[in-house]
Amino acid sequence: MFENIASLDIGTSSVKLVAVRTGLTDFQVKSLAYEDINQSGESRNEAVIDALARLTRDFDLSGYRIVTNLPMEKVILRNITFPFSDVEKIAEAIPYEAEENIPFKIEDLVMDFQPMKSGNPEEGRVLLAATHKENLYEFIRVLGDAHITPLRMGMEAGALFESYKYFNKIQTESIIQIDIGNSKTIINIIQDSSLLYTRSIPIGLRNIITEISEGLKMNMTEAARIFEGLNLDLTSYENNLQKSSYKAFNITRQRLQRIFDIATDVFDDLLEQIVITIKALEADFRNIALSRAMISGGGSGVHGFGSMLSNVLDIPVVAHPFLDEYKDPRIQAQFPIAFGTILAYMRSKRSSINFLKGEFLPDIASSSKKIYYLAGGFAVLTGIMLIIKLLVSFIIAAKSNSDYNSILEDQFKRNFHSSAINDDPITDASKMLQKEKADLSKITNLIPDDTSVLEALKDVIVFFPRDNSFDLKNLVINERVLRLDGTIGSSKAVDDFKENLIRSRKFDSVTLNISSSSKNLVSFSLTIKQKLQKQEKKGKG
Secondary structure, three states, X not given: OOOEEEEEEEOOOEEEEEEEEEOOXXXXXXXXXXXXXXXXXXXXXXXXXXXXXXXXXXXXXXXXXXXXXEOHHHOEEEEEEEOOOOHHHHHHHHHHHHHHHOOOOHHHEEEEEEXXXXXXXXXXXXXXXXXXXXXXXXXXXXXXXXXXXXXXXXXXXXXXXXXXXXXXXXXXXXXXXXXXXXXXXXXXXXXXXXXXXEEEEOOOOHHHHHHHHHHOOOOHHHHHHHHHHHOOEOOOHHHHHHHOHHHHHXXXXXHHHHHHHHHHHHHHHXXXXXXXXXXXXXXXXXXXXXXXXXXXXXXXXXXXXXXXXXXXXXXXXXXXXXXXXXXXXXXHHHOHHHHHHXXXXXXXXOOOOOOOOHHHHHHHHHHOXXXXXXXXXXXXXXXXXXXXXXXXXXXXXXXXXXXXXXXXXXXXXXXXXOOOOOOOHHHHHHHHHHHHHHHHHHHHHHOOOHHHHHHHHHHHHHOOOOOOOOEEEEEEEEXXXXXXXXXXXXXXXXXXXXXXXXXXXXXXXXXXXXXXXXXXXXXXXXXXXXXXXXXXXXXXX
């Protein structure tokens, strides 16, 4: 089905938009855009609404199905294992497991789960995701104030996983995904294109930006701009001194040292949490050997982090792949989640987390009916066009059949010299043709075919002896009998000639007469009788 889909990834520092138009087998990206969120204002919600307003002012979302994610910092995650793998049974048991694993009242939560790969085929592992209803109400209110009504609200970790599956070319590998954002880092561990583990860590670039803001007495937005301009190198403090980029912002060496120390501490803490995450998974999956790490998010561009991560995990570290036609480094690094949100909606509506359910679904569904009006109009128009095409096809077919029958009748009269035509002239013509073939066969058997003698002569020549002493003295053709008179150096050579002709099975009989024989010369006469035509046909059959 053709539809327009737009995903919104609302992070701490920016809002990302991906809009696509789906086709029969694939989709086309129509737009990628982002707007920064003012982090210095008094109201976070107002800043988000303002960024969404600027985004939708440049790109009209009317007619689009909108999907988004609930920020991971508002989500409670639990990895739960059941002694059975039946999904229906797991769904029934989820509320009881949630009561034991989540320290909040179940009636105050919205929950969903998705299956995950298990190390034991008899067990069922699921990722349970929950959020307070108040978090969901607040997020929906912010979107509503920006005149946006989502149809689906998934989870950022799930979107990141879907993005990996779309771009990945290696189906059998174990990898770790790390998306470093402003206030959190998302980790996915994947084996053979199946999600094994996911986690959200409250560590991100905001820790570093806050230090700049407080140290230089400036708001967070300006501090974020300076952090980006510093282009920190985590490998050594001296490298940052040599670049001298700090001087353009009137930052002292002491303050630069402080910023560098904070940055290295933040990324050291992040590396420690990544190692803890891997060890936690190894308790259930002992044979996980990670082959590489994929990094994305704003923090993935900090120079030196890839090397630090590679040294700690002893695996190669690569940037998360994205659409090659978009070269902007910010889009390459920060759009995999927004892109994966659309993939999650298109691919597996049930097998991934969706928080819009229960009491939240009716209002959202009723307010989204407008998006079906255009599709319904196209469906009605398509139906009308189909009926018209069927009627036209029927009329054309009827006329073609009439013309075809007229041609058949005319050909029948001319070819068979008959004016009497039955309802099925093709059947009558076939019967007449078979009768004509039978009569022709009888006549052919009675009348010799001159060409058959020439064919027989050709067959005889094929088997002529390759002996240099062979000399053909005389050739007599009498109806279907060929007689060859000649001489040859040995009786064995002429005997082989005779046997080759017999073995070919192309002749009725082959008779050899040797009239005289000496030490070096044999005189012979070879009589070859052709098969009758009827016999040839039987032989071929």
